Amino acid sequence: MTMDYDDRYFHGKPQNSFHKAMNIPDVVVFPRSQEEVSKIVKSCNEHKVPIVPYGGATSIEGHTLSPNGGICIDMTQMKNIKSLNLEDMDVVVEPGIGWMELNEHLEPYGLFFPLDPGPGATIGGMCATRCSGSLAVRYGTMRDNVINLKVVLANGDIVKTGSRARKSAAGYDLTRLMIGSEGTLGVITEVTLRLQKIPQYSVVAMCNFPTIKDAADVAIATMMSGIQVSRVELMDEVQVRAINLANGKNLPEVPTLMFEFIGTEAYAREQTLIVQKIASEHNGSDFVFAEDSEAKKELWKIRKEALWACFAMKPNFEAMITDVCVPLSRLAELISTSKQELDSSSLVCTVIAHAGDGNFHTVILFEPDQEEQRKEGERLNHFMVHTALAMEAGTCTGEHGVGTGKMKVLLLNLLRLLALLTH
Numbered sequence: 001m002t003m004d005y006d007d008r009y010f011h012g013k014p015q016n017s018f019h020k021a022m023n024i025p026d027v028v029v030f031p032r033s034q035e036e037v038s039k040i041v042k043s044c045n046e047h048k049v050p051i052v053p054y055g056g057a058t059s060i061e062g063h064t065l066s067p068n069g070g071i072c073i074d075m076t077q078m079k080n081i082k083s084l085n086l087e088d089m090d091v092v093v094e095p096g097i098g099w100m101e102l103n104e105h106l107e108p109y110g111l112f113f114p115l116d117p118g119p120g121a122t123i124g125g126m127c128a129t130r131c132s133g134s135l136a137v138r139y140g141t142m143r144d145n146v147i148n149l150k151v152v153l154a155n156g157d158i159v160k161t162g163s164r165a166r167k168s169a170a171g172y173d174l175t176r177l178m179i180g181s182e183g184t185l186g187v188i189t190e191v192t193l194r195l196q197k198i199p200q201y202s203v204v205a206m207c208n209f210p211t212i213k214d215a216a217d218v219a220i221a222t223m224m225s226g227i228q229v230s231r232v233e234l235m236d237e238v239q240v241r242a243i244n245l246a247n248g249k250n251l252p253e254v255p256t257l258m259f260e261f262i263g264t265e266a267y268a269r270e271q272t273l274i275v276q277k278i279a280s281e282h283n284g285s286d287f288v289f290a291e292d293s294e295a296k297k298e299l300w301k302i303r304k305e306a307l308w309a310c311f312a313m314k315p316n317f318e319a320m321i322t323d324v325c326v327p328l329s330r331l332a333e334l335i336s337t338s339k340q341e342l343d344s345s346s347l348v349c350t351v352i353a354h355a356g357d358g359n360f361h362t363v364i365l366f367e368p369d370q371e372e373q374r375k376e377g378e379r380l381n382h383f384m385v386h387t388a389l390a391m392e393a394g395t396c397t398g399e400h401g402v403g404t405g406k407m408k409v410l411l412l413n414l415l416r417l418l419a420l421l422t423h
């Protein structure tokens with residue numbers, strides 16, 4: 001436990017979000033067991049002290065801020081792997097372990113956990129935000145990959161949401177209720193995760209397009225072709241420029257799609273050729289692919305760190321990150337409408353999409369002390385949220401969650417759904 005100002009300030013300030021901290025926690029605690037979490041929560045409940053669970057602090061929407069002070073429960077000391085069940089292809093972990101650390105541990109067994117949000121994210125935080133990542137198009141989101149949880153409820157009681165069975169029809173699905181609850185229903189203290197076999201072979205392909213709409217159309221056509229890609233990521237020309245600047249690369253600065261195909265060597269190559277044909281029918285050019293494992297790793301690392309690359313264009317700026325998601329068939333329309341608005345803004349904005357899921361982000365760069373710029377960023381953000389919601393089944397957040405930043409738009413989102421129900 002610490003009451004040191006620097007520690008409290010560190011835990012109270014946003015690490016990866018542009019939202020402002022109005023307060024900091026009064027105390028930061030570092031529990032080492034479920035029983036300790038239970039005691040802390042029970043005591044906070046008795047004394048009506050607010051609590052904020054804290055994982056890797058990579059969340060984007062001011063999730064870990066402590067607007068009312070209280071206790072920050074830093075879960076990163078609870079990072080043990082409790083059991084690895086190779087024959088069941090599952091693992092039981094404490095919530096503070098990071099997905100990257102977990103995958104390092106699993107690699108020698110030929111297994112991996114397929115959700116890849118921000119580098120540094122923990123399994124507890126990933127459950128709490130119902131995160132996705134580039135591989136969700138193939139393996140689903142956190143909702144689909146968690147088998148069972150142990151959770152400390154607000155009164156300190158410990159509950160187990162299920163068993164280790166892969167499926168169960170026995171009553172309410174409490175696991176799914178907790179996934180995405182962002183620390184509001186309890187503190188997750190143990191997680192059983194479904195694992196996947198590391199693919200025998202993979203090919204990473206990249207292709208350039210004259211417009212972002214062409215690129216989005218190819219992502220849609222690829223999904224419609226029935227090919228089970230494991231990744232389809234889209235970047236606009238501004239994002240590629242940021243990547244070039246940050247990584248000393250020389251990629252063509254045009255809308256670009258990145259794919260990953262997996263399976264046997266022959267199958268991965270066959271899928272690559274089919275998608276190459278689809279791309280060429282939609283004005284795609286410079287279709288290149290990598291099979292060397294270091295080259296592939298580097299490409300995905302660069303993509304994963306795309307957000308941070310944006311600061312190479314504007315070093316002292318902050319990033320407002322948007323996260324709308326629509327049914328796949330509406331993606332090209334939403335992206336091109338948004339892109340027109342972004343291009344006509346005075347701010348520098350990039351587009352990055354998990355295109356196979358109909359989900360895209362824009363990184364809107366602004367100077368933190370320039371209120372007009374912040375307002376312009378918010379205007380763009382609202383424009384995209386409203387446009388997505390107007391597309392009947394869109395959502396204001398595909399994967400980042402609500403946090404403190406999206407509370408108001410969540411209300412809009414719910415009102416929109418209600419309006420649809422009553423028509």
Ligand SMILES: Cc1cc2nc3c(=O)[nH]c(=O)nc-3n(C[C@H](O)[C@H](O)[C@H](O)COP(=O)(O)OP(=O)(O)OC[C@H]3O[C@@H](n4cnc5c(N)ncnc54)[C@H](O)[C@@H]3O)c2cc1C
Pocket residue numbers: 016052053054055056057058059060063064075095116117118119120121122123124125126127128129130131132133134182183184186187188189304305306307308399400
């Ligand atoms: C560069 C970058 C790339 C990213 N890419 C993606 C992406 O592709 N897909 C994606 O979905 N997200 C992405 N994110 C967002 C972020 O990584 C995810 O939201 C992630 O799931 C947050 O995990 P965390 O451990 O950092 O959680 P934190 O930020 O620590 O916490 C997030 C929320 O979870 C709660 N929480 C934390 N631990 C617990 C617990 N044990 N019990 C209950 N509640 C808890 C917190 O109170 C908070 O509300 C990215 C972020 C960055 C910086």
